[in-house]
Amino acid sequence: AIQRTFSIIKPDATKRNLTGQIVAKFEEAGLRIVASKRIQLTLAQAQQFYGVHSERPFFDELCEFMISEPIVVQVLEGEDAIAKNREVMGATNPEDAAPGTIRKEFALSIGENSVHGSDAPETAAEEIAFFFSGLELVG
Numbered sequence: 235a236i237q238r239t240f241s242i243i244k245p246d247a248t249k250r251n252l253t254g255q256i257v258a259k260f261e262e263a264g265l266r267i268v269a270s271k272r273i274q275l276t277l278a279q280a281q282q283f284y285g286v287h288s289e290r291p292f293f294d295e296l297c298e299f300m301i302s303e304p305i306v307v308q309v310l311e312g313e314d315a316i317a318k319n320r321e322v323m324g325a326t327n328p329e330d331a332a333p334g335t336i337r338k339e340f341a342l343s344i345g346e347n348s349v350h351g352s353d354a355p356e357t358a359a360e361e362i363a364f365f366f367s368g369l370e371l372v373g
């Protein structure tokens with residue numbers, strides 16, 4: 235089925251001017267960008283977005299990293315968009331990511347891993363609503 239998923243191009247990637255190369259990977263995989271904006275998160279916003287990870291040892295490092303530079307938040311649409319996006323991103327740790335994936339080609343480490351993508355339909359809906367109003371989604 236046609237789905238929507240939420241994506242973040244993270245600070246390590248925007249800083250290295252990789253936004254276009256990452257978007258090209260999404261588009262080559264058949265995903266359409268139906269919403270997109272470049273923003274810089276506040277610490278409170280980062281902590282809220284990553285709230286499910288608040289007890290993890292890497293939480294503070296993760297939030298500090300996510301506010302360190304601008305990010306690009308996007309909604310991607312396509313057939314099985316959630317799984318397709320996860321395939322294009324590759325494994326969380328770039329050392330485990332398959333050849334040709336975004337994280338294999340661009341990620342620096344498990345933390346500075348260039349992209350975030352929703353892991354399930356419920357989280358996709360929540361994450362999209364966190365950053366976008368309905369009017370901003372243009373299919």
Ligand code: CMP
Nearest residue numbers: 292295296326344345346347349350351
């Ligand atoms: P993301 O999909 O954005 O969701 C949670 C993030 O936590 C994950 O990507 C990783 O970038 C980050 N993360 C996971 N494990 C670690 C770790 N051991 N150290 C730092 N960051 C991590």
